[in-house]
Amino acid sequence: MRISFRRGQKRRQALSVVLIEDSPLRHTDPRVKLALSLCTSLMVMLPLRSLIAAIVVYAALLAWARLMPTAARQIWRLRWMLLFLFLIDWLVVSLELAVVITLRLILITGAFALFFATTTPGELRLVLGWLRVPYRYAFSVSLAFQSINLMDEEWRAIIDAQQARGIRPSLRQWRRALDQIRDLVALMVPAIVMTTKRAWAMTEAAYARGFDSPHRRPFQRLRMAAADWAVLAAATAVSALLVIYR
Amino acid sequence: MGNRSVRQGSGVRADAVTFRYPQHDNGLPPTSIQIEPGEVVLVAGPSGSGKSTLARCLTGIIPYLYRGVFSGTVWLDGLLTTDAPMWRIAERAGMVFQNPAAQMLTTSAEEEIVFGLENLGLPEDDVRERLEQSLERFGLLHLRSREPRSLSGGEQQKLALAAVVARRPAVLGLDEPFSMLDSTAALELAAFVGELAGNGAAVVVCEHREEYLQRLPGLRTLRLDGPAHPQQAGASAHDVGGLQDATTGDFTLEIRGLGVELGGRVILRDITADLHGGQVVAIVGRNGVGKTTLLRALVGLQAARGQALIDGAQPSFGMVFQNADTQLFNASVREEILYRIAEPDMRLYAWLIESLGLARYEETPPLLLSEGEKKRVALATVLMRRPRHGVFLDEPALGQDATHKAILMDVTRRLARAGRLVVLTTHDLRLAAQADRLLVLGVDGFVAAGPPAQVLRDPACWGQVGLSVPEWVLGMESK
Numbered sequence: 001m002r003i004s005f006r007r008g009q010k011r012r013q014a015l016s017v018v019l020i021e022d023s024p025l026r027h028t029d030p031r032v033k034l035a036l037s038l039c040t041s042l043m044v045m046l047p048l049r050s051l052i053a054a055i056v057v058y059a060a061l062l063a064w065a066r067l068m069p070t071a072a073r074q075i076w077r078l079r080w081m082l083l084f085l086f087l088i089d090w091l092v093v094s095l096e097l098a099v100v101i102t103l104r105l106i107l108i109t110g111a112f113a114l115f116f117a118t119t120t121p122g123e124l125r126l127v128l129g130w131l132r133v134p135y136r137y138a139f140s141v142s143l144a145f146q147s148i149n150l151m152d153e154e155w156r157a158i159i160d161a162q163q164a165r166g167i168r169p170s171l172r173q174w175r176r177a178l179d180q181i182r183d184l185v186a187l188m189v190p191a192i193v194m195t196t197k198r199a200w201a202m203t204e205a206a207y208a209r210g211f212d213s214p215h216r217r218p219f220q221r222l223r224m225a226a227a228d229w230a231v232l233a234a235a236t237a238v239s240a241l242l243v244i245y246r
Numbered sequence: 247m248g249n250r251s252v253r254q255g256s257g258v259r260a261d262a263v264t265f266r267y268p269q270h271d272n273g274l275p276p277t278s279i280q281i282e283p284g285e286v287v288l289v290a291g292p293s294g295s296g297k298s299t300l301a302r303c304l305t306g307i308i309p310y311l312y313r314g315v316f317s318g319t320v321w322l323d324g325l326l327t328t329d330a331p332m333w334r335i336a337e338r339a340g341m342v343f344q345n346p347a348a349q350m351l352t353t354s355a356e357e358e359i360v361f362g363l364e365n366l367g368l369p370e371d372d373v374r375e376r377l378e379q380s381l382e383r384f385g386l387l388h389l390r391s392r393e394p395r396s397l398s399g400g401e402q403q404k405l406a407l408a409a410v411v412a413r414r415p416a417v418l419g420l421d422e423p424f425s426m427l428d429s430t431a432a433l434e435l436a437a438f439v440g441e442l443a444g445n446g447a448a449v450v451v452c453e454h455r456e457e458y459l460q461r462l463p464g465l466r467t468l469r470l471d472g473p474a475h476p477q478q479a480g481a482s483a484h485d486v487g488g489l490q491d492a493t494t495g496d497f498t499l500e501i502r503g504l505g506v507e508l509g510g511r512v513i514l515r516d517i518t519a520d521l522h523g524g525q526v527v528a529i530v531g532r533n534g535v536g537k538t539t540l541l542r543a544l545v546g547l548q549a550a551r552g553q554a555l556i557d558g559a560q561p562s563f564g565m566v567f568q569n570a571d572t573q574l575f576n577a578s579v580r581e582e583i584l585y586r587i588a589e590p591d592m593r594l595y596a597w598l599i600e601s602l603g604l605a606r607y608e609e610t611p612p613l614l615l616s617e618g619e620k621k622r623v624a625l626a627t628v629l630m631r632r633p634r635h636g637v638f639l640d641e642p643a644l645g646q647d648a649t650h651k652a653i654l655m656d657v658t659r660r661l662a663r664a665g666r667l668v669v670l671t672t673h674d675l676r677l678a679a680q681a682d683r684l685l686v687l688g689v690d691g692f693v694a695a696g697p698p699a700q701v702l703r704d705p706a707c708w709g710q711v712g713l714s715v716p717e718w719v720l721g722m723e724s725k
Contacts, residue, residue, distance in 0.1 A: 120353050120354075121352070121353055122352055122353055122354070122357050143351065146352075146353060149395075150395070154572075157567070157569070157572050158572045160542070160547045160567075160572075161565075161567045161569075161572035161573045162572075162573065163547065164545055164547065164564060164565035164566075164567065164573075164628070165564065165565075165573055165624070165627050165628050165631065166564070166586075166628075166631045167585070167586065179586070182586070185575060186575045186585075187575075188575075189574075189575035189613075190571055190572050190573070190574065190575055193571050193613055194569075194571050194572070197348075197571070198348055201343065201345065201348035201349055202348070202349065202351060203311070204307060204311060204341075204343060204349070205343060205348075205349035205350075205351060206351055207307070207310070207311055207332045207333075207336065208305065208307060208336055208339075208340065208341045208343075208410070209336060209340075209351075209361060209362035209365060209409065209410065209413065210332075210333045210336040210337065210362060210365030210366060210413070211332075211333070211365060212331065212332055212333045213333035213336075213337075213365040213366070213367065214333070215333075215365075215366070215367030216364055216365050216367060217364060217367045217368065217369070217370075218364055219360050219363065219364050219370060219373045219374075220357075220360070
C-alpha cells in the first residue's frame with residue numbers, strides 16, 4: 001500500500017479515538033483490515049465449539065496486533081448489556097444459548113476493533129472511494145468519524161465551563177430530578193450550538209477549497225503490497241478452515 | 247517563496263454589493279470597492295459592521311453558501327460570482343476564516359494541504375511539488391504528519407493559510423487572521439501578506455488588530471460603520487453593585503511550584519507567583535505556552551502539582567472561557583444571568599447589565615448576540631454568583647472591537663477597586679498594557695512580572711519567550 005502517512009506520531013486520530021501507531025496492522029491496507037473484520041464477524045454463525053476456536057484465533061490476532069487492550073475496552077463498555085442478555089437467555093432458554101449469544105456479541109464487538117483502531121478517517125475515505133461510494137458521501141462519512149474526538153473534547157469543555165460558572169451537573173443526584181434536567185439542558189444547548197457551528201465552518205472551508213469540483217483528482221491511492229496479500233491469504237485460509245471443520 | 251506562489255489575475259471589483267441575513271439585522275450595507283492585483287485592502291470597523299460578510303462576498307462564498315438578500319455585483323478575476331459554481335470561484339479566490347481549528351478537514355497537516363490541490367484536478371507530480379513548497383514556505387515540514395488539532399494556534403493559522411495559498415488564488419480573503427496569534431506570529435503573518443501581494447495577489451484583510459498591517463506599503467483601508475454602540479454604565483466609576491461588601495482585597499494568591507502534565511507532555515513547569523487582590527493582572531505568552539491551562543489549574547478544573555492558596559485555603563474564583571458558547575444556554579440574557587441563584591441580588595444584577603452594556607438585551611436569547619456581547623453575558627453569569635476572590639478571563643478580547651475592550655477594562659478595573667483579583671490572558675499587548683500588573687509566561691514559568699510600563703520595556707524577557715513588542719504598544723503605554 002502506498003499512502004504518505006508516516007510513523008512516529010504518538011497521538012493521532014483513528015476512527016475510534018486514538019490511532020494505535022505501534023500495531024503491526026497500522027500500515028496494512030485498510031481494505032485488508034476491513035476484510036479481516038468482515039470475516040471475523042461472519043464467524044458468529046458457527047456453532048459453540050467452532051465459535052470458541054474462532055474467538056481464540058481472533059484473540060491471538062488482536063494480541064499480535066497489540067490491539068487487545070482496545071478491544072477489551074470496547075467489550076468492557078458493554079459489560080452490563082452483555083450480562084443482562086446472558087441472564088435473560090439463561091433464565092428463559094438455556095445456559096448453552098446464553099453462552100453462544102454472549103460469545104457472538106463479544107466477537108462482533110471486537111471484530112471491528114482492529115479496523116477502527118488502526119485506520120484514520122483519511123484511509124476510510126480511500127476505502128469508501130474504492131467501494132465506489134461517491135466522493136461527497138465518502139468525505140462526509142470520514143469527516144463524521146473525525147468529529148467524534150472533537151465532540152468529546154467539546155463536551156468536556158462545556159462541562160468545565162458550566163462548572164466554572166457554578167453549575168455542576170451530575171446525573172447521579174436523582175433526588176433533584178428537575179434541577180438535573182435543567183442542568184442537562186445547560187450541557188445540551190451549548191453542545192448542539194457548537195456542533196452546528198463547527199459543521200458550518202467545515203462546510204465553508206471545504207467549499208472555499210473547491211470541494212464540489214468535478215475535476216477532482218485523488219492524490220493518495222491504495223495499493224496492495226506483498227505483506228497485504230499475505231495477511232489477506234492467511235485470514236481467508238483460517239476462515240475457510242474454521243468453516244470447513246465447524 | 248517564488249513568483250509562482252500566486253496566480254496573477256485581474257483582482258476583484260464589487261459594485262454596490264449588499265447582503266442581509268434572514269435571522270438578524272446585521273449584514274453588509276451597500277459597498278463598492280475594487281482591489282487590484284498586488285494590492286492589500288484592510289477592512290476595518292466595529293463588530294457587526296459587515297467586515298466578514300464583505301470578505302465572503304468578495305470571495306464568492308456569499309451568495310453561494312448563504313441564504314439571505316444579496317444585491318449588487320462582484321466580478322472576481324473576470325468571473326461574475328452570481329453566475330458561477332463555487333468550485334470555479336474557488337479556483338480564483340481563497341478564504342482563510344477566523345478560527346483556524348474549525349476549518350481543518352483532515353487528520354494531518356499534509357493531507358490538509360493536499361485536499362485543496364486534489365480539488366484543482368492537478369497531476370500527482372504538481373500536487374507533490376506544491377505540497378513540498380507550501381510545507382517549506384510556512385515552516386511546516388517538521389509538522390507534516392501532525393494532526394492539525396494538536397498544533398498550536400499559530401501553527402494552525404499557518405496551516406490554514408498554507409492550505410489556501412497552495413491553490414494559488416488570484417484573490418485572497420483573510421478574516422481576522424491576527425485574532426488568535428501572539429505578537430511574533432502576527433508580525434510574521436503581516437510580512438507574509440505583504441509578500442503575497444508583492445507576488446501579484448489581491449488581498450483583503452478584515453481585522454480589529456489593524457496596527458499589524460499599517461507598515462505594508464500601499465495599504466488601503468476601507469472603514470465600515472457599525473451598529474450603535476452599547477451604552478456604558480450610568481453609575482459612578484466607584485459603583486460596583488455591592489460587590490465591595492464581600493472582600494477587602496487584602497489577600498494574596500500564592501502560587502507555588504504549579505506544574506501540569508498532559509498525556510506525558512509537560513504543559514506547565516514550576517509556576518510560582520504572588521497575585522494580590524485589588525489588581526488587574528494580565529498574562530501574556532506565546533501560542534501554546536499554557537496560559538489557558540494555568541487558569542484552569544488555578545480554578546481547579548485541571549489536575550496539577552504544587553499549590554495555589556489564599557491564607558492557606560483554597561481560593562474561590564470564577565472563570566470566563568475563551569468560547570462563550572460553552573457557557574450560555576438560557577432563553578434570555580436575564581434568565582442566563584439569574585440561572586439557579588436562589589436569592590439573587592438585584593442591585594448587583596442591575597449593575598452588571600448596565601456596566602456590561604447589556605441592558606437593552608435583557609430579553610434577547612444570549613446565543614443570538616455578537617461574540618463580544620456573549621462574552622460579557624458569560625462574565626455577568628460568573629460575577630452574579632459572587633466569586634469571593636475574583637475572576638479569571640481567558641482571552642476576553644479575542645476578535646473583539648475597541649468598544650468591547652473598553653467596556654471590559656472598565657468593569658475589570660471596578661472589580662479590582664472592589665477588592666477582587668482579575669486575571670486575564672491575552673495576545674493583545676495593548677490590552678495587557680492597561681493592566682495593573684503584567685506577567686510574561688515562558689516554557690519554564692514566569693520570566694517577568696511587574697507594572698506593564700516596566701515589563702514592556704524589558705527586551706531581555708521578551709527575547710527569552712520569543713515574543714515581539716511592537717513599537718505602537720510602547721508608544722501607547724508611555725502615554
